[in-house]
Amino acid sequence: MQFGLFMMPLHPPYRSFADCYDRDTDQLVLADRLGFREAWLGEHLTERWENAPAPDLLIAKALALTEHLRLGTGVTLLALHHPVYLAHRLAMLDHMARGRFQWGIGGGGIPTDLAIFGMDASQPSDVRARSAEVLDVVLKLWASEGKFSYHGRFFDIDAPEMDDVKERGYYMKPYQLPHPPIAVAASTPASASIRMAGERGWIPMTSSLLSRPYLKGHWELIAEGAASAGREADRSQWRIARDVFVAPTPSLARDRARAVLGRNYVQHQLPNRAGSIQINSTKIDPAMPDEAVDVDYLMENVWIVGDPQECADKIRQLYEACGGFGTLLSITADSDDASWDHDSLRLLIEEVGPRVADLS
Template identity: 45%
Template sequence: MDIGIFMMPSHPPERSLSDGFEWDLKHLELCDRAGFAEAWIGEHFCSPWEPNPAPDLLIAQALLRTQRMKLAPGAHLLPYHHPAELACRVAYLDHVAKGRFMFGVGSSGLPSDWRLFNVDGQAGENRKMTREALDIILKLWESDRPFEYRGEYWTVNRIDTMHETLKFHIKPYQKPHPPIGIAGLTPKSDTLEIAGERGFMPMSLNISKSYLAEHWASVERGAEKTGRTPDRNDWRIVREVYVAETDAEAKRLALNGMLARAYREYLLPLFGGFGLMPLFKHDQNVADSDVTPEYLVEHNWLVGSPRTVSQKLADMTGDAGGFGTLLVLTFDFSEEHEAWATSQQMLISEVLPQFRHRAAA
């Protein structure tokens, strides 16, 4: 198993955009030094708790301040980008990264962003736009000849040479293109079917065992359409993690900092509005009002000493049926940076070796 991070990026609404950006860079530097394999950076337009509409700007800065780990938008929301523009922009950034770039795509799950861009997400228009945009981007990268693509949402012309010097010329550094990951949100994710169909990396939140099972079933449905066999080692799963010397200290830190605050003020109300609250419960007799950060510490999150978190990670792996990369969901820990830095370092230096020892036994 590899370890990476997933940054929404999350910041409290009172944090200035520039201060949040600087802390994100500081955290990426920390994770690179600690030995994390990769970092995925989200994109949203109308969520004050996830205030980054341009993950590629953060990636461009982070490439200058990190040395080893791969960086990726997690994800560019394809309905909101002209595919020809994004194909050129992503290919250009791939050259700047020289192999340390992955291309994350998604269809968008926030109704606020749907409304801003006049996309009918309730009817699935966002998913149809994602398929079309991805088709165009890949065709631009793969083709060496002019073509016209007339789709339902975009018309794109890969031009022949004009005026002797003008031509389409920006193709990715990695061949045929950077590794592609696709994020899914809904339980029976149509977006993750695309990952299965095309052999791309699926990405899932770990809301619960049943949620993950439905996500992998979506990948398998997609793979069946094209005769592929999906590889669980490609699967990225996002999980909340907090490690400290003792279980009591880890719980105290998790429940008295930004992780718990973000859940109380943002994520639990949001998931409740999406009708996903039952997925968090280990027992459906639990009332929605009882699904709190305190509940999640006991039943969902990977919180505790290195030994405890190693066992919880082993249990999570078994429940999921296996996966390749754990992505630590990251919040704005700028006011508790030292404790969070310790947690991240202990995850790599103590939890991961214990987990691998268990897995090899």
């Protein structure tokens, strides 16, 4: 089993932006040294707790400070971008990464992200259509030779053919051909996105929000999508994200998780998820009332919290519940004492990893 990071990122609003980005960078550098396989960095423009409007900038900085860690967007919110600019920025980033870049994609965004671009979250079909068109343009632009034209519902694009005398025209292609590995994140049980990942042979990533009973359903969608395209789904490509907090003892792990993961949940996530499908997705039993989804419930049933042996047991339980997966993505945390976060990452690799090394 491989280990990676999913950096939403989550930062309390009292943390300065500069300190947030320094903390994120420190964790990425540590992850590289410890041997984490990859890290995915989130994107939001209007989410104060997830203050990452330009993850490619943080990725570019981290690339210069790491050697092996693969870095990716987690995810690019397609509807918020102009495809020509996006294609160029990502291709340039891929060259800077020399093959260590992965492109995570997602549709839409939170309502306030959409609103700042003049889009209406109450019209999800329009947002999905725009996202699909952005993706289509980027991939076709990267694959094109010579003059490129695209005339769709949202974009009219005419990219000029390269003039060999003036050396002007469309020329930028990614470093990894035909394009960087593409990953699709999914946070709902009946996700069309996760099925598309299987169909197109892309990396499927299951959100940390889904409790164990829903994981088999995600794999079934991945396999169904792959079968529709005449291929066999590969479990080693499947990423599952989880909030993880490891400490030397079970009691210390719970104390720290309550202070950090509990703070994130009570102050940020719960107010935004109340009454939503996201709350229902975290329930082991669908009949549970929403108010039962509290910090104690999450700590024992959804999050991976404990000493190294307890966390290894919970990872094994997760693995067996869904039939196997390739990479566990640990959601990064931002404790007031940064050493807690660093200890958790170190223990996950050095103490938990060996205990689940047989899972492959």
